Amino acid sequence: MPMIIAANANAQGSHVGEWRHPDAWDRPASNIENAVRLARIAEEGKLDLLFLADGNGVRNMDKPDLFAATSPSDRPGVFEPVTLLSALAMVTKHVGLVATTTTTYDEPWHVARRFASLDHISGGRAGWNLVTTSNPGDALNFSHDAHVERGDRYERAFEFAEIVKGLWDSWADDAFPQDKASGRFLDPAKVRALNHAGKNFKVAGPLNAPRPPQGHPVVFSAGQSETGKDLSARHADCVFAIEGTIERARVLYKDLKDRLEKYGRSPDSLKILSGVTIIVGETAAEAQRISDELDDLVPPAVGLDYLSKMTGTKMSGYPLDGPFPDLSGEHVGPTGIGKAIVAKALEQKMTVREAYRSILPQMAGNLFKGSAKEVADQMEQWYRQEACDGFMVAAPVVPVGMERFVRLVVPELRRRGLFRTEYEGRTLRDNLGLARPANRSFSPTAKAAE
Amino acid sequence: MPMIIAANANAQGSHVGEWRHPDAWDRPASNIENAVRLARIAEEGKLDLLFLADGNGVRNMDKPDLFAATSPSDRPGVFEPVTLLSALAMVTKHVGLVATTTTTYDEPWHVARRFASLDHISGGRAGWNLVTTSNPGDALNFSHDAHVERGDRYERAFEFAEIVKGLWDSWADDAFPQDKASGRFLDPAKVRALNHAGKNFKVAGPLNAPRPPQGHPVVFSAGQSETGKDLSARHADCVFAIEGTIERARVLYKDLKDRLEKYGRSPDSLKILSGVTIIVGETAAEAQRISDELDDLVPPAVGLDYLSKMTGTKMSGYPLDGPFPDLSGEHVGPTGIGKAIVAKALEQKMTVREAYRSILPQMAGNLFKGSAKEVADQMEQWYRQEACDGFMVAAPVVPVGMERFVRLVVPELRRRGLFRTEYEGRTLRDNLGLARPANRSFSPTAKAAE
Numbered sequence: 096m097p098m099i100i101a102a103n104a105n106a107q108g109s110h111v112g113e114w115r116h117p118d119a120w121d122r123p124a125s126n127i128e129n130a131v132r133l134a135r136i137a138e139e140g141k142l143d144l145l146f147l148a149d150g151n152g153v154r155n156m157d158k159p160d161l162f163a164a165t166s167p168s169d170r171p172g173v174f175e176p177v178t179l180l181s182a183l184a185m186v187t188k189h190v191g192l193v194a195t196t197t198t199t200y201d202e203p204w205h206v207a208r209r210f211a212s213l214d215h216i217s218g219g220r221a222g223w224n225l226v227t228t229s230n231p232g233d234a235l236n237f238s239h240d241a242h243v244e245r246g247d248r249y250e251r252a253f254e255f256a257e258i259v260k261g262l263w264d265s266w267a268d269d270a271f272p273q274d275k276a277s278g279r280f281l282d283p284a285k286v287r288a289l290n291h292a293g294k295n296f297k298v299a300g301p302l303n304a305p306r307p308p309q310g311h312p313v314v315f316s317a318g319q320s321e322t323g324k325d326l327s328a329r330h331a332d333c334v335f336a337i338e339g340t341i342e343r344a345r346v347l348y349k350d351l352k353d354r355l356e357k358y359g360r361s362p363d364s365l366k367i368l369s370g371v372t373i374i375v376g377e378t379a380a381e382a383q384r385i386s387d388e389l390d391d392l393v394p395p396a397v398g399l400d401y402l403s404k405m406t407g408t409k410m411s412g413y414p415l416d417g418p419f420p421d422l423s424g425e426h427v428g429p430t431g432i433g434k435a436i437v438a439k440a441l442e443q444k445m446t447v448r449e450a451y452r453s454i455l456p457q458m459a460g461n462l463f464k465g466s467a468k469e470v471a472d473q474m475e476q477w478y479r480q481e482a483c484d485g486f487m488v489a490a491p492v493v494p495v496g497m498e499r500f501v502r503l504v505v506p507e508l509r510r511r512g513l514f515r516t517e518y519e520g521r522t523l524r525d526n527l528g529l530a531r532p533a534n535r536s537f538s539p540t541a542k543a544a545e
Numbered sequence: 546m547p548m549i550i551a552a553n554a555n556a557q558g559s560h561v562g563e564w565r566h567p568d569a570w571d572r573p574a575s576n577i578e579n580a581v582r583l584a585r586i587a588e589e590g591k592l593d594l595l596f597l598a599d600g601n602g603v604r605n606m607d608k609p610d611l612f613a614a615t616s617p618s619d620r621p622g623v624f625e626p627v628t629l630l631s632a633l634a635m636v637t638k639h640v641g642l643v644a645t646t647t648t649t650y651d652e653p654w655h656v657a658r659r660f661a662s663l664d665h666i667s668g669g670r671a672g673w674n675l676v677t678t679s680n681p682g683d684a685l686n687f688s689h690d691a692h693v694e695r696g697d698r699y700e701r702a703f704e705f706a707e708i709v710k711g712l713w714d715s716w717a718d719d720a721f722p723q724d725k726a727s728g729r730f731l732d733p734a735k736v737r738a739l740n741h742a743g744k745n746f747k748v749a750g751p752l753n754a755p756r757p758p759q760g761h762p763v764v765f766s767a768g769q770s771e772t773g774k775d776l777s778a779r780h781a782d783c784v785f786a787i788e789g790t791i792e793r794a795r796v797l798y799k800d801l802k803d804r805l806e807k808y809g810r811s812p813d814s815l816k817i818l819s820g821v822t823i824i825v826g827e828t829a830a831e832a833q834r835i836s837d838e839l840d841d842l843v844p845p846a847v848g849l850d851y852l853s854k855m856t857g858t859k860m861s862g863y864p865l866d867g868p869f870p871d872l873s874g875e876h877v878g879p880t881g882i883g884k885a886i887v888a889k890a891l892e893q894k895m896t897v898r899e900a901y902r903s904i905l906p907q908m909a910g911n912l913f914k915g916s917a918k919e920v921a922d923q924m925e926q927w928y929r930q931e932a933c934d935g936f937m938v939a940a941p942v943v944p945v946g947m948e949r950f951v952r953l954v955v956p957e958l959r960r961r962g963l964f965r966t967e968y969e970g971r972t973l974r975d976n977l978g979l980a981r982p983a984n985r986s987f988s989p990t991a992k993a994a995e
Contacts, residue, residue, distance in 0.1 A: 150753070153750075162733055164728075174665065178666065200655075212629065235747070235749035236748055283612055298685075299682070303603050304624070
């Protein structure tokens with residue numbers, strides 16, 4: 096199985112200062128031409144998939160300084176991800192299309208339907224990144240007075256995922272004979288109402304769509320809490336993980352793979368993708384120059400604001416060139432990002448300034464920087480040492496950073512036999528090496544095995 | 546202002562038997578290639594827009610005979626409309642893209658966001674057909690035990706539309722300077738939180754998307770009840786109307802236009818499109834032959850089932866060749882379709898068999914049939930006599946019926962100066978002759994005028 100490489104397809108680079116770089120594209124807000132170009136670059140590189148992170152709110156309006164410093168990577172002006180990926184399905188042929196949708200503020204019927212639609216439109220390339228929404232403010236856009244409590248969000252997410260999969264299994268794969276001669280458009284014996292009635296939802300079904308080409312679109316998840324990891328082990332095909340060091344990543348990798356047995360799943364039925372920002376140059380010196388240019392585009396006040404946001408702690412009181420304070424005992428956000436930042440800053444004895452500069456490539460956790468050989472070395476090490484099955488790659492400046500990655504690093508990975516030269520199959524599942532799920536409504540043995 | 550022509554873009558012909566016709570395309574269920582072809586035909590004809598009806602449920606599973614006779618026009622195997630139109634945005638340049646979405650089972654934030662997205666992706670060609678959902682069974686897919694009561698649905702719809710428009714007005718048109726030199730991505734003075742708190746919803750806003758190119762995507766509505774007509778007069782830019790005779794259509798047209806003054810709107814700010822199935826041939830005889838072929842593809846039992854469904858009355862007890870019973874006092878469904886069928890059958894003293902054959906072109910209300918000249922005569926008459934501002938055209942067999950309409954009828958309308966030879970503008974609003982709405986968050990006078 097070759098290394099998996101996903102492209103972060105949010106139409107802004109991962110570095111906070113990137114949009115100001117001369118090479119960054121102009122007018123990144125809701126710009127379909129940019130999105131098309133990025134998709135084509137990823138497909139030319141034969142990358143596995145485009146991944147769109149998402150949220151349902153504009154952040155930091157209550158913090159005027161931070162809001163005024165908003166960059167495109169805060170996503171105040173973006174496309175709804177499924178709508179965007181459906182458009183991109185028409186200008187690509189092979190690359191997977193993975194969109195983030197929340198289970199906390201949407202309906203299982205709508206989510207099942209939209210991703211089934213995207214899977215039909217794209218010929219089996221759709222993926223759903225299931226999130227429970229960590230940003231408290233999003234609740235206020237959905238008739239809530241406050242953020243939904245974490246335990247309730249996850250309880251709802253488990254039930255939600257179960258319903259979505261049940262709806263995708265509404266119809267047998269051959270339920271629509273569409274036979275003009277007999278007049279039989281559908282086969283009434285090959286549909287099952289779901290009749291789900293649970294704590295959070297009642298959903299009768301069946302879905303008004305044929306079963307998706309992939310059976311189920313590929314399900315992604317990212318939570319690194321205990322409940323989050325259980326949700327991934329139960330329902331996800333791929334996990335997007337962030338750990339700051341290879342040692343911690345190997346522990347997480349083993350932890351996630353070990354959880355699968357409980358659900359009757361094999362270790363290779365869950366793929367773990369490590370989030371990484373890649374700054375590559377023709378030489379290591381060029382990569383460093385690009386990195387410095389980007390960091391210099393961010394004023395210290397903005398850098399401190401971001402550091403505060405990522406660690407969940409107000410950092411502006413600490414001297415810029417003093418030592419990074421020990422925050423390791425504090426709660427630093429629901430994903431692994433905040434923890435990874437703190438751990439790395441302490442380990443490497445960074446100053447506060449060094450710490451904020453180190454996270455400006457915002458996907459953080461990891462920054463692989465250097466010549467093509469150096470970057471490929473790091474990717475190979477993580478891959479071979481079972482720290483991940485592949486990577487979610489963010490470019491520091493789009494589109495040039497992704498172009499550079501495809502032009503410089505991908506060929507080096509191919510030379511080492513680590514990455515594909517052609518797409519293996521027709522669907523995203525094929526390319527990821529994931530089996531097509533049995534239809535639980537029509538195969539009792541598959542159901543019993545769950 | 547030329548006649549408006551919209552194309553029914555559901556990937557099945559409007560006639561119940563159409564999919565069995567030799568000319569109908571094979572495998573209409575969720576088939577993106579068919580949808581693309583139909584979109585291109587509409588754009589080659591320079592039609593105004595593609596219109597997708599929709600529902601959120603599979604119907605008639607509790608009626609085995611009717612379910613077994615399901616045709617594609619019952620929509621058991623379809624795309625989610627916004628997802629489909631976003632894909633079609635990439636293979637067209639001018640034609641408008643109008644999708645149906647319910648206000649009863651969705652969230653204003655999601656609807657505002659998806660249509661803003663579609664408007665950005667398509668360069669200003671999006672439209673939202675607001676429905677409250679008339680099919681009772683859809684409720685069971687959204688954690689309801691029964692259909693939401695009509696009064697509650699409409700109350701929610703008024704509030705929902707207000708919020709969606711408010712969210713579209715979150716940002717001034719120039720709120721995103723995206724200025725690399727100054728580092729100002731957005732202008733904090735050019736955004737307003739909505740802070741809506743009403744009976745059904747609380748939505749803080751602002752939307753996480755720049756203002757749509759059209760200001761507001763074009764809003765469609767269809768209800769013909771008093772409340773439905775008020776909703777259209779308050780919130781719609783276009784109404785999809787069905788009346789069986791030109792006399793009744795003229796009354797409805799005047800009624801709708803007269804309601805606008807109350808909301809400070811001019812008569813030409815609301816366009817009324819009449820639903821019509823068009824069966825055109827090179828000659829009147831060919832049109833009749835096509836019509837008979839289609840009717841013959843439908844067994845009487847299926848025809849009676851459809852008649853029962855459309856009138857809301859069980860018709861199988863009445864003799865096939867006996868007179869159509871007087872159902873005019875009964876409630877025959879929430880839209881104008883059922884009433885129009887009953888009125889027409891009584892006026893024309895149809896038998897039950899004649900009545901079901903007359904509605905097999907399911908959009909019903911009107912069937913314009915004949916040579917190109919005869920069809921154009923009828924369209925011209927309705928248009929000139931103020932029965933409508935244009936038409937929502939359904940073809941009996943797709944794609945050939947739409948091709949034939951574009952090849953035969955559209956040139957005849959052009960010869961008469963009734964229809965465009967080139968698209969007038971860049972956006973759907975431009976082509977429909979609708980003004981771009983002022984931003985109510987940033988223009989107090991516009992707000993005061995509402």
